[in-house]
Amino acid sequence: MTAYIVRRLLMNLVVLWVVVSVVFVTTNLLPGDFALRQVATNLELQDYSQALREARRILGLDKPLWQRYGEFMGGLLTLDLGRSYETHRSTWAELGERLPSTLELGAMILLFTFLISIPVGIISAIRQNTWLDFLLRGFAIFNVATPAFVIAVLLTLLVLKLDLFRIDVVGRPHFWTDPEAALKLYIIPGLAGGLTSGAGIMRLLRSQMLEVMRNDYVRTAFAKGLREGTVWLRHALKNAMLPVLTVMGFSVAGIVSGQIILENMFNIDGVGRFLYTRLILRDLPPFQGTVVIIAFVVVTVNLLVDIAYAWLDPRIRYAE
Amino acid sequence: MARVDELAAPTLGGQELFRPYGTALRRLWSVARRNKLGALGFVLVLVILLVAALSPVIQRYDENHQFQRPNPEFDPGANPLDIARNPNLGSPFILDRWRAPSWEHWLGTDQYGRDIYARIVVGARLAVIIGFGASLISVLSGTITGLISGYFGGRVDFFLQRVVDGVQAFPPLVLLLLLVSVLEEPNLALTVVALGFLGWAYSTRVMRSVVLSVAASTFVEAARACGAGPLRIMLRHVLPNVLATMVVIFSISIGIYILAEAGLSFLGLGPADQTTWGKMVNTGRNQLDSHPWEALFAGLAITLAVLAFNLAGDALRDELDPRLRGRT
DSSP states (O other): OHHHHHHHHHHHHHHHHHHHHHHHHHHHHSSSOHHHHHHHTOTTOSOHHHHHHHHHHHHTTTSOHHHHHHHHHHHHHTTOOOBOTTTOOBHHHHHHHHHHHHHHHHHHHHHHHHHHHHHHHHHHHHTTTSHHHHHHHHHHHHHHHSOHHHHHHHHHHHHHHTTOOOOOSSSOOOTTTOHHHHHHHHHHHHHHHHHHHHHHHHHHHHHHHHHHHTSHHHHHHHHTTOOHHHIIIIIIIHHHHHHHHHHHHHHHHHHHTOOHHHHHHTTOOSHHHHHHHHHHHTOHHHHHHHHHHHHHHHHHHHHHHHHHHHHHOTTOOOOO | OOOGGGSOOOEETTEESOOSSOSHHHHHHHHHHHOHHHHHHHHHHHHHHHHHHTHHHHSOSOTTOOOEEEOTTOOTTOOHHHHHHOGGGTOSEEEOOSOOSOSSSTTOBOTTSOBHHHHHHHHHHHHHHHHHHHHHHHHHHHHHHHHHHHHHOHHHHHHHHHHHHHHHHSOHHHHHHHHHTTSSSOOHHHHHHHHHHHHHHHHHHHHHHHHHHHHTSHHHHHHHHTTOOHHHIIIIIIHHHHHHHHHHHHHHHHHHHHHHHHHHHHTTOSOTTSOOHHHHHHHHGGGTTTOOHHHHHHHHHHHHHHHHHHHHHHHHHHHHOGGGTTOO
């Protein structure tokens, strides 16, 4: 197992190097740069090309690409993710400011994912081929096929038409400053995100439960006279959850990387929105740094999921 | 395991005793009877394809035409001073916008007075082009790299798989945003290629695993023993045996690309000069409280299209390659 983990860690390093290189090369291929934007918005300038050259020199954009790549990689080795061209603050500081909002939204999404998809998956499997099963499966299929932003639009429409509550998209409330306003702000994107990320889990859990329920040990459990609920939850669900765990791992990684669309829709100042605005502004260092961090989280979570897999299912042994 | 319809039909005196499935049409019918949801999906896909193909005929109006109606406030005798105070007095026509569904405008009009039905129909064409185009690109490119990776193995395989890991470590939407930003104004072709590249990693991974199992079979070994080169083995012996998987990946990904493009358009980074459903949801949500029609109908169109392609794709997968169940 240790040898397996070490090998995977080394592989992850190669993967991260690929990510860093891809993000560095593509961001530098984009049309326009931050200096151009800086100069173009300054109407008092007399000599634009001179000013542009000066701005590029200050930002370090006049150096050849390979030299900037080297400096970027060197910075990464010392965990220096560069500074924003716009605010001159370090990427870490900028990210730290955005992380709470993203985590709040992410926690909300995860909560709804669990609360909705797990019961739906279980009930759908237990009541296989009844009207309830068809209803819940239809619900799952609808959520797979509908983008989160459309669900968010529908939910917003519902809240507006029934005049349920007012959504504060300007004040940017947090759960620890104004819990009520925060709940009102995060509940719609949370529910929309939870439904879409949970849709696949509902279907997966249902088919897994059906698969597991055919096993002999489930029949034995019933024959022992155990109560129905005990068999479903203690015997069947525990084993049906394994593949669900992998999918959950993926969604956790996705949640940490921020929800670009939902955050933009509800004016939530999180990581996803940060990435989007940095890319539009061509504020490259924070964009590149954030992508690298997200990639790091993704590969690490994937590794943890694989390890958890072996731990939960003793039959799984990774080749040494 | 051989299926009943793949076995030679038993004969008696040159005459077939029975025909388990018979013609392709009859087989299709029996599959449709078994998998009703899949059949529904195929019917819906057919409808969407027809709408997309016939859009110039059935869209009724030009999707960019801005309808106008007489201005009730128009006053021909108004002097310039009055018009300066109230610009509405000066123009005989105003935009016929935000109309509720009616016989004239089946799904109403949007904020620029354009017919929403016409725009939904044109959007169907875009969705089909994007879904099929991106899917085709991802399957073809994924098959090429999957063949190379699975057949040669070793270092080539290791390096290619790490690149695949790298692409998959990106948040998908971020990578997509990055790719479509390469042009100042993303066009249709760029969107399709970017989406296709996004799917490349996934199809490479699946194709590689299928190629691995095929390449280990004895007939590949036999071909190699006969002196066949790698290219010949890959194209003549391995490729025909992974065709079913290619078809499955192609058909189950179409819905995903339609969804991804809707998200991209929603953020304002879809094909700049086209009418897409995602864009319509985005413009429509600005007047959600008073005029929800545009956002509602465009959202419904996305759901319906993705649903249709997903159901049809799932059915095709269950028929052609049930091993892929759960991998998608």
